Amino acid sequence: MTEVDADSVHPAEQARLTTATPTGRGLGYRFDLDGLRGLAIALVVVFHVWFGRVSGGVDVFLVLSGFFFTGLLLRRAESPEPFWAWSVVRRTLRRLVPAMTVVLAAVVVATVVLLPYTQWSTAAAQVLSSLFYYQNWQLALTWSDYLAADPSVSPLQHLWSMSVQGQFYLAALLAVAATAWLCARLAQPGRIRATIGAVVVAVSMASFGYAAYGVATNQGWNYYDSFARGWELLVGAGLAVVAPSLVVWRQVRVALSVFGVLGVVLCGWLIIDGANRFPGPAALLPVCATAAVILSATQLRFADWPWPNRLLAHPAMRWLGEIAYPLYLWHWPILIFFLTERGNTHAGLVGGIGVIGLSVVLAWMTHRWIEQPLRQRTAGSDDAGYTRSRHLVGSAVAVLLVATVTVTAGWQFAVVQVNPPVAAGELDSEKYPGAEALASGAEVPDEPMRPTVFAAPTEVPPPTADGCIADWDTRDVVTCTYGDPDADRTLALVGSSHAEHWLPALQVLATEHSFRIQVYLKMGCPLTLAEDASYKGEPIPDCRDWSAEVIDRLDADRPDWVFTTGTRPSDEGGDETPADYLHVWTALSDRGLNVVAIRDTPWLRRGTLRYKATDCLAGGGNRTSCGMRREDALDPVNPGLEPASAFPSVFPIDLTDAVCEPTLCAVAEGNILIYHDEHHLTASYSRSLAGPLGRELQPILGWW
Known part of the structure; x- marks a missing residue:
């Protein structure tokens, strides 16, 4: 087994770890955690595409993120490197941003091509919130239903978890840096882990209590709330603090490994209403299962791993783990755009296979052509070729990032700031009889519909x-x-x-x-x-x-x-x-x-698919084609x-009879748009x- 430098691996990949002893000497590469990531992303994708339920895979990612990133910070803080915090920031941005940029740019193009222009502002806002890692708060403010995979759902809704992780990375970096500075000032550098451990315990307990309360009182917000989710990341952070010095009996390791793998696999089947219960106490199942897998092989060489860890280390599982991050980024927008084109809420067997297949191909291409060239150079590679490749990919991503921000921010500025939509106000009843056209047969002159599709949300x-x-x-x-x-x-x-x-x-x-x-x-x-x-x-x-x-x-x-x-x-x-x-x-x-x-x-x-009148009209429909048969509506x-x-x-x-015609409920009557959503x-x-x-x-x- 080839050892690797743990500091060369980034939590954005959420898979690599060199288990370290208190002295810092590596014991072996944790291929099983690569496989755990692969298992988690497979569950996330399958459950999103076919089952419409929370699988617990995202919770696995959160625990692993806390584990890897906190471990990285502690190793750097305990090293003699003077500017370690900046190197962590640089590495984090290099690992997170390029793949995200490629996917967001693709979503912008697909939005313009496939979605009505009434949805462009929402898409632009979500692109910006995803890039700047506050997507979860935007969704919390609108109580978006994460499981509602249908054309009315944002193709970027899944990135709430990346925003939660990004916010955690920043908070953890500041906390560890501040602790390291304080310990250095007090001439007690060996107290960094103990201090961080105490903070982790206190904050995670507060976060768990907050999440449990939120499930009962305000779950729509609670699901996306960073502090409610914090305890899941902090469980991983706590493991990073204690794992190097933790001794686990062999019999216990096997039990932990079996429980961990089964807990991850069965979570989505045992907790069928996870969207209404996570991140409350129900999330203890995937969180504890992930922690169990981490602990089951801590400080062991591959030869001593329990058999479930060996299964996770299978090359197929490790390969899935390698592409887990780009696969997570790609699968949801592909699913949503597919459903948009199909006009359906379910992908079906064949369609689902197609969505997953395309997602895997794009994830592999992103990993191969975007992520790998930007990673640390491997031994034996050509220095000049590596540098050229890295500069080329980096420059392309930078141009794509600037273009994406410019287009989305420019659209938002032009539509929201320069020319904001305005409600129609009082309308001339002769030109705009509205309901009276149906109720009393008022004459309807040839006038443009009011409000416009852009102004409708203000009504x-x-x-x-x-x-x-x-x-x-x-x-x-x-x-x-x-x-x-x-x-x-x-x-x-x-x-x-x-x-x-x-x-x-x-x-x-x-x-x-x-x-x-x-x-x-x-x-x-x-x-x-x-x-x-x-x-x-x-x-x-x-x-x-x-x-x-x-x-x-x-x-x-x-x-x-x-x-x-x-x-x-x-x-x-x-x-x-x-x-x-x-x-x-x-x-x-x-x-x-x-x-x-x-x-x-x-x-x-x-059927069960909700749609907006404004989107239908902007997509080329008219007042009748965008309406419903009266017998279906009422x-x-x-x-x-x-x-x-x-x-x-x-x-x-x-x-x-003042809203619908005898056989049709149209979306406009008497020159007035009936619905603003x-x-x-x-x-x-x-x-x-x-x-x-x-x-x-x-x-x-x-x-x-």
């Missing part, structure tokens, strides 16, 4: 702009007043954003007929007393408690009417009034509150009618619904 209802809707992270009840604040009559607008998007229409009516609108709103949370409230598959643990408090507030505030949604889309197609809505109606009726339950508007989807009869008949104080209303009304179309809504409400409210 949000007032509470979103005013901060008067509780977001994902807010448990408190947020309430604001709209309409006529001095009016004697009050209508309470209650529920999720699908109640909120009726506010522009209600504001028109409030101005005409003098009533106050009091809002009680929370994102993704219709009034519900169900324990398992969720939105797009993401649990909202505080939705039930928020709803219960809102019901109590309504009882205390005593509005004249409560206005909320009475239906929602069904997973099988059409729409439904779920049982938990009836529980809410019961609670409101018991308190003597009158309820207007409006039928929800159609959600744009083809049941023939309002499903809220029958259950509402059991509640004398609940009055269902249905404005479907997959399922929320534009403020302009909502205002055009004031007439039809007023005619429905008049006999119920009796206010005009």
Whole structure:
């Protein structure tokens, strides 16, 4: 077995390690950790392509990253090299950035060629956030669903883990450098490991507690949170501190090795809802399994390795480990672009094999032609040839990096800063009749659609702009007043954003007929007393408690009417009034509150695939081709009618005929774009619904 210099190996590859004794003498190259990386990347790719579940492979990478990088830092800090920190930074950038640059440049090109221009700004923002290692925070702010591999998902969403690792690298470098400097000042250089070990233990315990709390309270954010993920990296860091001096009995090593390999392999099968449970206590399985594999062969030569470690050291597994980093970078964007072209949420057997095959080929090419030329020169290689190759690849990557940053930053500046989209504002009702074209047959002149596809995202209802809707992270009840604040009559607008998007229409009516609108709103949370409230598959643990408090507030505030949604889309197609809505109606009726339950508007989807009206229009579709068949979007009869008949104080209303044609739910009517995303009304179309809504409400409210 040929020994290698451990410092020549970088954590970006997450595979190489020379196990060191306290004196620093190497015992052998850990080919099994190459193989562990290969096993982890195979699980990640297979689970992403075919199973739509967390495999635990990313958690394996995080532990290994903490182990390798912290070990590298400690060896450098304990060496006499004066500027070791800068050499680590230089090496880190050389290992991480080139492959990332190539993949991001390819994604930029594919985005321009394959995706509608309405998605270019989002893609540009994610390219920049990936390059500068804050992608995880961008995803946390939008609660993106990591498992939702479909055309609506970013092709760069998987790079959240690289951002977490990059942030850890910086924090670990600063911590070790500061500790080394302090120990040198105190003339105690031998205390570096002990000090770092104490810090690792304290911070990892705090991180684990924080992650466990986040699973129960705010998992959408928790999944991407760097501090919540920190304990996984710190477990590896802790092993780097103690492994050189740790003695493990042979029988224990075998048990650790078997448990470790089985734990990694079975994690995705045993924990089927990892996206809703990691990085909380459930992540202990892949983390402990990885730690077990690391410890099982520490300070052993290859001849003494347990048999599972030997299996991991098989050449095929090691080869996968060699290309693991570029394979991780390539596989997700290829999958997303493939699904975009197919217009599907599943790759299928043949398609999945094609995605994996192409990913492996591109990963190998990136490893061979980008990573290897930039690595440290191997013994026996030609100095001049190596230098030329390294300079050529380095120059090409630098040009590609500058071009990628220039294009993406330039697009963002031009679209967001120089010419930002603006909401349509008040529209001429004769030129833009909107809903009245359907409801009353108003004439539709030949006018350009408003808002434009670029401006549509700005067409949000007032509470979103005013901060008067509780977001994902807010448990408190947020309430604001709209309409006529001095009016004697009050209508309470209650529920999720699908109640909120009726506010522009209600504001028109409030101005005409003098009533106050009091809002009680929370994102993704219709009034519900169900324990398992969720939105797009993401649990909202505080939705039930928020709803219960809102019901109590309504009882205390005593509005004249409560206005909320009475239906929602069904997973099988059409729409439904779920049982938990009836529980809410019961609670409101018991308190003597009158309820207007409006039928929800159609959600744009083809099968289970959600899509944005703006993307479809920008991709060459028109108002009808981008719409849905009415029979797919809604049941023939309002499903809220029958259950509402059991509640004398609940009055269902249905404005479907002001949103959909008899057989089609188009994405624009009366020259006004209906949706600003997959399922929320534009403020302009909502205002055009004031007439039809007023005619429905008049006999119920009796206010005009």
